[in-house]
Ligand SMILES: Nc1ncnc2c1ncn2[C@@H]1O[C@H](COP(=O)(O)OP(=O)(O)OP(=O)(O)O)[C@@H](O)[C@H]1O
């Protein structure tokens with residue numbers, strides 16, 4: 001557009017050579033670039049090709065007249081913004097009115113008053129420059145508004161996300177405290193039972209030994225003793241009592257283990273990293289997920305294969321890492337359960353559901369690698385790409401929120417400066433590989 005060139009370009013459309021010459025001389029000597037056409041159609045063509053800054057248009061011409069030319073210029077978006085000034089005979093008032101109706105911005109009368117023509121042209125060129133500038137500013141403004149709106153929307157989304165994660169981690173930390181509290185409370189009575197159980201067992205053994213001795217020293221007790229012994233089935237009882245104690249002992253040990261796992265799992269370490277044993281974290285998570293790994297009506301146990309390497313303790317937020325293990329393992333169990341849906345118990349027994357956990361220490365890179373693999377349904381490329389996206393889930397409402405892997409990703413990459421990668425194919429299972437640097 002001619003707005004940026006040093007000369008404004010004026011297109012003159014008139015069939016009268018004398019008029020053309022007069023205008024050409026007057027305008028040319030005032031520093032304008034002049035284009036000339038002698039009929040409407042060529043004028044329109046020229047306007048399209050050269051986008052002049054202003055058009056001077058005669059009313060009466062052979063072919064299409066000035067009004068029709070003006071109408072066509074106005075109708076085309078490429079030329080509609082070019083100001084048009086009609087040239088009419090002094091006396092012809094109706095032409096002036098009609099010209100305005102067809103979209104002209106002004107008129108000049110013939111014979112031309114050179115001064116007047118130049119002033120009018122200058123005014124309209126200035127108006128056009130101003131309106132183009134205004135339009136440009138409007139566009140800039142609109143763009144800026146759009147940009148700002150996008151920024152605000154993005155910030156709002158980030159805020160929402162941060163808020164949700166805050167709520168989530170707040171919930172988890174409250175839950176963690178609760179669990180740790182309960183585990184702690186259980187610990188005392190369980191310790192009490194387990195301590196006494198040992199003493200009781202020793203005492204019971206003494207009593208049994210004593211009774212046996214009695215039996216050997218007095219092999220023929222009187223009738224009443226014989227009768228009570230028969231009623232109590234004393235031999236069976238003496239045999240069974242130690243077994244009962246054994247199973248009580250085992251039960252208490254299991255409670256002890258669960259309570260230890262609960263405390264390890266919910267380790268309150270939100271702020272500072274502590275040196276911790278990753279295997280202990282994985283074990284406590286598995287213990288908590290035990291009920292989901294066990295055999296069910298439609299499928300046998302999920303086998304957990306552990307290939308634990310020799311890894312050092314590392315500085316970490318173990319409670320948060322356990323959250324990561326929990327999310328990955330829970331997803332693996334879901335994937336295995338999906339896989340089991342249309343397979344019979346026997347088929348699954350033949351090709352068992354498995355979760356394989358491998359850990360290794362890479363000395364060169366000073367990092368620890370944890371691989372968690374399942375032979376469940378696997379993922380399509382599309383799911384794999386969106387896996388870590390906030391609120392992305394393929395599970396039905398109520399079953400998945402789509403937060404698990406987002407949180408896991410954040411804990412590994414932001415909190416521990418590690419990486420988490422996935423490889424998976426539909427029907428071939430999934431493997432997550434976590435790399436944690438050793439500080
Ligand atoms: N081991 C896996 N095998 C197959 N698909 C998986 C596996 N792990 C994750 N996915 C896919 O990734 C999606 C996102 O997982 P993510 O843990 O973030 O959310 P979710 O499990 O759906 O819900 P929740 O917030 O309760 O964890 C899952 O819906 C599932 O489609």
Ligand SMILES: [Mg+2]
Nearest residue numbers: 327331404405
């Ligand atoms: Mg999940």
